Amino acid sequence: MTTRSIHTAAGSATRSAAQTAVAAFAAILLGSFLLYGVGFAQPQQIHDAAHDARHSFAFPCH
Amino acid sequence: MDLIRRLFTAALVAGVLSGTAASVVQQATTVPLILEAEKYEVVTPPPAPAVAAPGAAAAAESHQHGPVREVGEGVPTTLDEAMQRIGLTIVSNLLTGVAYALLLSAAMLLAGRPVDARRGLVWGAGGFVAVSLAPSFGLPPELPGMAGADLELRQLWWLAAAAGAGVGMAALAFARNRLVIAAAVIAAALPHLVGAPHPESAEGAVPPELAAHFVTASLGSAALFWAILGATCGWLISGLVGEAEHRPALRVQPGAR
Numbered sequence: 681m682t683t684r685s686i687h688t689a690a691g692s693a694t695r696s697a698a699q700t701a702v703a704a705f706a707a708i709l710l711g712s713f714l715l716y717g718v719g720f721a722q723p724q725q726i727h728d729a730a731h732d733a734r735h736s737f738a739f740p741c742h
Numbered sequence: 743m744d745l746i747r748r749l750f751t752a753a754l755v756a757g758v759l760s761g762t763a764a765s766v767v768q769q770a771t772t773v774p775l776i777l778e779a780e781k782y783e784v785v786t787p788p789p790a791p792a793v794a795a796p797g798a799a800a801a802a803e804s805h806q807h808g809p810v811r812e813v814g815e816g817v818p819t820t821l822d823e824a825m826q827r828i829g830l831t832i833v834s835n836l837l838t839g840v841a842y843a844l845l846l847s848a849a850m851l852l853a854g855r856p857v858d859a860r861r862g863l864v865w866g867a868g869g870f871v872a873v874s875l876a877p878s879f880g881l882p883p884e885l886p887g888m889a890g891a892d893l894e895l896r897q898l899w900w901l902a903a904a905a906g907a908g909v910g911m912a913a914l915a916f917a918r919n920r921l922v923i924a925a926a927v928i929a930a931a932l933p934h935l936v937g938a939p940h941p942e943s944a945e946g947a948v949p950p951e952l953a954a955h956f957v958t959a960s961l962g963s964a965a966l967f968w969a970i971l972g973a974t975c976g977w978l979i980s981g982l983v984g985e986a987e988h989r990p991a992l993r994v995q996p997g998a999r
Contacts, residue, residue, distance in 0.1 A: 699745045700745065700851055700852070700854075701852075702745075702746070703745040703746045703749050703848075703851060704749075704848040704849075704851045704852045705848075706746055706749075706750075707746075707749055707750065707753060707844040707845070707847060707848035707851075708844070708845060708848045710750075710841075710844055711753075711840075711841045711842070711843075711844030711845040711848065712841075712845070713841075714837050714838075714840060714841035714844070715838070715841040715842070715845070717837070718834050718837045718838050718841060719838065719841075720897055722893075728830075729830040729833070729834060730830070730831075730834040731831075732768070732772075732773050732776055732827065732830075732831040732834075733768075733831050733834035733835050733838060734834070735772065735776050735883070735884070735885065735886065735960075736764070736768045736772040736773065736776070736831075736835075736883075736960055736963060737764075737838060737874075737960070737964060738874060738877065738878055738881070738882075738883035738884075738960050738961075738964070739897075739900065740881060740884075740890065740893055740896035740897050740900050741884070741886075741893075742886070742890075742893060
């Protein structure tokens with residue numbers, strides 16, 4: 681009983697660590713992509729749309 | 743998969759809340775200053791092509807070349823234009839909120855320390871220092887029409903200053919190894935030691951009072967944005983990090999008996 685519960689706990693702990701890493705990596709990836717688009721990308725239409733937000737958030741704009 | 747869904751939901755809620763608050767504050771503080779500054783920017787005309795030979799006026803007009811910065815939309819003249827511009831700014835703010843919330847909640851998850859709304863506020867303060875205060879130290883929030891160095895250089899410097907400050911603070915808060923802490927502090931200081939790219943001549947068309955007012959308005963609205971973002975992220979992430987924290991405690995109990 682004790683052995684089984686320890687085994688289960690260890691299994692869920694390693695799975696949790698991997699899950700945490702994957703979830704955090706996915707969040708960082710999407711977050712960086714969005715941040716690049718809204719704060720840094722230079723195509724004219726994106727720049728114009730995000731213009732006031734970029735200035736307000738102090739991203740280098742133009 | 744469940745963790746990703748919950749993490750992204752938390753970031754979405756935190757981003758929308760903070761982005762909405764920032765939009766309201768910006769419309770009252772920074773945006774009027776941007777519109778005011780654009781009047782000065784428009785007043786600065788590109789070098790007049792009228793000097794060109796008579797008769798070639800039409801050709802010169804279609805071939806206008808001015809090094810003046812182009813502000814895509816210019817000052818809105820109709821209600822429709824104004825509403826469209828406000829709408830796009832709100833969408834951009836919401837996206838900025840979601841983007842930063844994703845990054846902040848990922849950092850909270852990786853740190854693995856207990857969080858709640860109050861601790862989230864501290865995380866939010868860290869975010870503010872990393873992406874608002876540290877870059878502003880070298881590149882103050884700028885209005886349209888202000889003189890600036892090459893855009894790509896400024897963007898690179900901004901990224902280095904923000905990432906350096908983030909890494910530095912994370913190391914001071916969580917790292918044990920002194921070498922790691924020292925390296926992270928150097929990474930935070932390095933962009934400032936190198937110095938931000940500035941134009942040779944800092945002359946711009948915008949009155950200094952307007953520029954100074956904009957700096958405080960920008961930093962103030964960013965501080966509010968980060969406070970809401972951090973507190974909301976901390977509140978919503980608390981369940982996710984709490985689970986990982988509680989698991990070892992549950993495991994210890996049977997053994998203790």
